Amino acid sequence: MADPLIEIKDVHKVYRDSDPPVNALNGVDLSIEKNEFVCVVGPSGCGKTTLLNIIAGLESFDDGRVQMNGEDIIGPGPDRGVIFQQYALFPWMTVQRNIEYGMKFLRHENGAKYSRPEKKELAGYYIKMVNLEGFENAYPKALSGGMKQRVAIARGYAVNPKVLLMDEPFGALDAQTRAQLQEELLLTWEKEQKTCFFITHDVDEAVLLATRVIIMSARPGRIIDEVNIDLPYPRNQATKLVPEFIKHRNYIWDTVYKLYLEVRK
Ligand SMILES: Nc1ncnc2c1ncn2[C@@H]1O[C@H](COP(=O)(O)OP(=O)(O)O)[C@@H](O)[C@H]1O
Ligand SMILES: [Mg+2]
Structure with missing residues (x-):
């Protein structure tokens, strides 16, 4: 093994x-x-x-x-990406910014940081994955519990932890x-393992x-x-x-x- x-x-x-x-x-x-x-x-x-x-x-x-x-x-x-029960989103950041937050630690293979457009593109991919298109510029207080949890999940995935x-x-x-979130998580796991x-x-x-x-x-x-x-x-x-x-x-x-x-x- x-x-x-x-x-x-x-x-x-x-x-x-x-x-x-x-x-x-x-x-x-x-x-x-x-x-x-x-x-x-x-x-x-x-x-x-x-x-x-x-x-x-x-x-x-x-x-x-x-x-x-x-x-x-x-x-x-x-x-290691952690997703807590209580969303733990930054209330002063939009959905997009919340998801991009952890990306400041991401590095390309040559050691370079991710540029703004690269972060935006990557965040867009995960926003789509959790069905939050159209809410990129919303603040957490405007979202339902399920939507906030989707943002937290997207943020967890977006930093590409092992x-x-x-x-x-x-x-x-x-x-x-x-x-619904269980099924989304299952589909994501099947795709990304x-x-x-x-x-x-x-x-x-x-x-x-x-x-x-x-x-x-x-x-x-x-x-x-x-x-x-x-x-x-x-x-x-x-x-x-x-x-x-x-x-x-x-x-x-x-x-x-x-x-x-x-x-x-
Ligand atoms: N920071 C802490 N200080 C003291 N006791 C704690 C602390 N965190 C958890 N505990 C206690 O440790 C035990 C295990 O807690 P926890 O890991 O939260 O259990 P679970 O998540 O399975 O419900 C519980 O009895 C809890 O009260
Ligand atoms: Mg517990």
């Missing part, structure tokens, strides 16, 4: 500032190959966001090792908008999007199970009626629900 793109080995994380300290991750092992779409599910508070932030380089950890392309992750970098890290990106949206690490509490969403679903136990978080999802593409909402989908969905749902009940005891 090829070297994994991301390798997480025996990672531990305690939040010591809390009283009492919170044992958030307790020995997490995970390898992610290039082009995988990994979805992470698990009970609330099990350490999903902590794990994502560690991969993003936004959070420290205690023991273990976290590597990308064989090198330790020591901070954030343009090889991996997209998404923390419940559709969690705050209504069901119809979520379904960008490696994705995607957190969700929605098991249907995980099975629909993922090539592999990771199940985390209640705090302190560990990976306790994983399921390969070999459903064919193209996938869309109708995929949810396929027996193979229902089988995976029921198994993962039962597993997560048992973990949830253990926490409630």
Whole structure:
């Protein structure tokens, strides 16, 4: 097997500032190959966001090792694009400018920065990808939740990271908008095969999007199970009626629900 793109080995994380300290991750092992779409599910508070932030380089950890392309992750970098649940757009910038923002870090092979027209052209490509043509000059406050999330997704793609890290990106949206964005994301993944690490509490969403679903136990978080999802593409909402989908969905749902009940005891 090829070297994994991301390798997480025996990672531990305690939040010591809390009283009492919170044992958030307790020995997490995970390898992610290039082009995988990994979805992470698990009970609330099990350490999903902590794990994502560690991969993003936004959070420290205690023991273990976290590597990308064989090198330790020591901070954030343009090889990892992060898409949060709450859009995190700059309100004073237009859609176009928000998407262009991260491009100041982009370089051509000869080291040259991207010119204004090049950035504009690239932003245009991603604006089209997320169906926001005509809204280039709009400000975030004039957009619906779904449109803002599209801008955040376009911004994540536009800096061409090796991996997209998404923390419940559709969690705050209504069901119809979520379904539409799921399908757009599936089409984009089929085309670009960008490696994705995607957190969700929605098991249907995980099975629909993922090539592999990771199940985390209640705090302190560990990976306790994983399921390969070999459903064919193209996938869309109708995929949810396929027996193979229902089988995976029921198994993962039962597993997560048992973990949830253990926490409630
Ligand atoms: N900055 C922090 N300081 C102290 N405790 C934290 C911090 N961030 C998260 N936690 C705690 O760590 C645990 C895991 O949190 P989190 O990674 O956000 O879980 P999840 O995303 O799975 O819901 C929770 O108990 C949470 O309260
Ligand atoms: Mg979270």
